[in-house]
Amino acid sequence: xxxxxxxxxxxxxxxxxxxxxxxxxxxxxxxxxxxxxxxxxxxxxxxxxxxxxxxxxxxxxxxxxxxxxxxxxxxxxxxxxxxxxxxx
Amino acid sequence: xxxxxxxxxxxxxxxxxxxxxxxxxxxxxxxxxxxxxxxxxxxxxxxxxxxxxxxxxxxxxxxxxxxxxxxxxxxxxxxxxxxxxxxxxxxxxxxxxxxxxxxxxxxxxxxxxxxxxxxxxxxxxxxxxxxxxxxxxxxxxxxxxxxxxxxxxxxxxxxxxxxxxxxxxxxxxxxxxxxxxxxxxxxxxxxxxxxxxxxxxxxxxxxxxxxxxxxxxxxxxxxxxxxxxxxxxxxxxxxxxxxxxxxxxxxxxxxxxxxxxxxxxxxxxxxxxxxxxxxxxxxxxxxxxxxxxxxxxxxxxxxxxxxxxxxxxxxxxxxxxxxxxxxxxxxxxxxxxxxxxxxxxxxxxxxxxxxxxxxxxxxxxxxxxxxxxxxxxxxxxxxxxxxxxxxxxxxxxxxxxxxxxxxxxxxxxxxxxxxxxxxxxxxxxxxxxxxxxxxxxxxxxxxxxxxxxxxxxxxxxxx
Numbered sequence: 290x291x292x293x294x295x296x297x298x299x300x301x302x303x304x305x306x307x308x309x310x311x312x313x314x315x316x317x318x319x320x321x322x323x324x325x326x327x328x329x330x331x332x333x334x335x336x337x338x339x340x341x342x343x344x345x346x347x348x349x350x351x352x353x354x355x356x357x358x359x360x361x362x363x364x365x366x367x368x369x370x371x372x373x374x375x376x377x
Numbered sequence: 378x379x380x381x382x383x384x385x386x387x388x389x390x391x392x393x394x395x396x397x398x399x400x401x402x403x404x405x406x407x408x409x410x411x412x413x414x415x416x417x418x419x420x421x422x423x424x425x426x427x428x429x430x431x432x433x434x435x436x437x438x439x440x441x442x443x444x445x446x447x448x449x450x451x452x453x454x455x456x457x458x459x460x461x462x463x464x465x466x467x468x469x470x471x472x473x474x475x476x477x478x479x480x481x482x483x484x485x486x487x488x489x490x491x492x493x494x495x496x497x498x499x500x501x502x503x504x505x506x507x508x509x510x511x512x513x514x515x516x517x518x519x520x521x522x523x524x525x526x527x528x529x530x531x532x533x534x535x536x537x538x539x540x541x542x543x544x545x546x547x548x549x550x551x552x553x554x555x556x557x558x559x560x561x562x563x564x565x566x567x568x569x570x571x572x573x574x575x576x577x578x579x580x581x582x583x584x585x586x587x588x589x590x591x592x593x594x595x596x597x598x599x600x601x602x603x604x605x606x607x608x609x610x611x612x613x614x615x616x617x618x619x620x621x622x623x624x625x626x627x628x629x630x631x632x633x634x635x636x637x638x639x640x641x642x643x644x645x646x647x648x649x650x651x652x653x654x655x656x657x658x659x660x661x662x663x664x665x666x667x668x669x670x671x672x673x674x675x676x677x678x679x680x681x682x683x684x685x686x687x688x689x690x691x692x693x694x695x696x697x698x699x700x701x702x703x704x705x706x707x708x709x710x711x712x713x714x715x716x717x718x719x720x721x722x723x724x725x726x727x728x729x730x731x732x733x734x735x736x737x738x739x740x741x742x743x744x745x746x747x748x749x750x751x752x753x754x755x756x757x758x759x760x761x762x763x764x765x766x767x768x769x770x771x772x773x774x775x776x777x778x779x780x781x782x783x784x785x786x787x788x789x790x791x792x793x794x795x796x797x798x799x800x801x802x803x804x805x806x807x808x809x810x811x812x813x814x815x816x817x818x819x820x821x822x823x824x825x826x827x828x829x830x831x832x833x834x835x836x837x838x839x840x
Contacts, residue, residue, distance in 0.1 A: 313669050370682055
């Protein structure tokens with residue numbers, strides 16, 4: 290019984306997390322969140338892809354920032370900012 | 378054949394019927410059955426190569442009935458079938474083995490003209506039937522019937538199979554009785570219905586015979602009915618149960634496959650998320666969500682930082698990523714509250730600046746705005762500078778950041794620093810970024826790209 294309850298709770302959590310994840314994903318949710326077909330598989334796949342794309346973007350931005358850094362005084366506040374950005 | 382003429386009147390539609398008709402009460406006559414068998418033999422023989430002389434006492438006694446009886450002439454056609462049927466019924470009444478054999482025979486029919494009129498299957502069945510008959514004759518017991526039944530069961534013919542199935546249980550199960558012939562007849566009739574007119578006629582004849590026979594043995598009759606229904610039910614149940622179990626198996630398999638796929642994706646996700654040591658689905662999803670958010674804010678920050686230097690990016694256009702559209706709305710709302718409070722000074726700028734396309738009420742720095750999501754309309758650059766104000770940093774504070782918001786307010790850098798340790802245990806690179814700030818040229822150039830990328834990524838799997 291307790292296991293069942295815990296399972297159920299987990300199920301709810303999972304569904305909640307899945308919906309959260311879905312909201313994060315930049316899918317074409319135009320029709321007012323009509324995308325109810327949150328197939329877990331698809332969602333996970335999309336999340337993986339999205340994370341990968343975000344990674345790529347971060348890399349790209351990092352490159353840009355470092356290029357930027359090269360073009361500015363290293364002592365400027367901007368440089369500092371950029372450095373901090375790059376550090377993350 | 379003549380002596381086979383039933384006592385009662387038969388529809389003499391088919392000569393063979395008349396000839397082959399077996400009066401119920403008088404069925405138990407070996408001679409008659411022998412005759413019937415001979416007819417059967419004849420049928421088999423007629424049917425073609427399949428024909429094999431059935432060995433058995435009752436068979437030996439038989440001799441191809443001369444075409445004397447009207448039925449014999451018609452034997453070729455339905456007559457055969459009818460004969461077979463009749464014989465079958467006769468045999469059934471008398472000997473189980475024979476009945477079973479007949480069943481097969483009937484099922485097998487003999488040639489297309491036979492009872493089932495159908496087809497090469499019949500011929501094949503005839504052969505089988507012959508063999509079955511031989512076997513039945515040899516065994517002369519229920520066992521024989523079963524034997525015969527076994528090969529029959531393997532028979533492929535659709536009609537025949539059904540017939541066999543139906544008849545078989547009778548042959549095997551019933552030791553005697555009218556049940557089998559009834560079942561056979563029923564099966565036969567059903568099969569014949571499916572097939573052709575001829576069959577239908579034979580069928581009708583059978584039915585008539587059935588009726589007669591039924592009259593003959595009332596007790597048997599009821600049993601027969603029961604048997605028949607039982608048979609039907611058994612068949613239905615067998616097939617239904619088989620179908621159901623198969624469907625359940627298939628379902629289980631697909632479920633397993635689906636679960637495997639999901640687990641595989643979870644593993645991939647786990648690999649993507651830095652420092653994720655959880656194997657629990659829920660916690661992993663939680664981490665994934667947090668990581669995603671941190672990644673988004675980080676990107677926003679970085680792009681904002683990039684756009685801080687307009688010199689580097691010519692044509693930096695004020696570009697404010699759309700407010701967390703509906704996406705981050707829910708989540709962002711909470712954030713927005715914080716942000717609103719902290720960002721008031723800086724935010725207003727952005728809010729107003731972005732007022733054009735943005736909805737000021739929305740968090741101008743939709744913390745949850747996926748940076749890559751939407752190419753927002755150009756926004757005034759001034760928003761960028763907001764990155765400096767510590768408030769900006771707060772914007773993207775997620776739940777973790779909420780705590781660090783105050784710290785962030787102190788110093789931009791320290792904000793970052795603070796945030797980093799906060800958030801960043803898992804996502805050390807996490808830096809809250811003002812989504813608006815992300816705009817700038819980066820937003821224009823990258824967001825759309827990222828958008829496309831993301832869109833492509835998403836679309837591809839969808840596609």
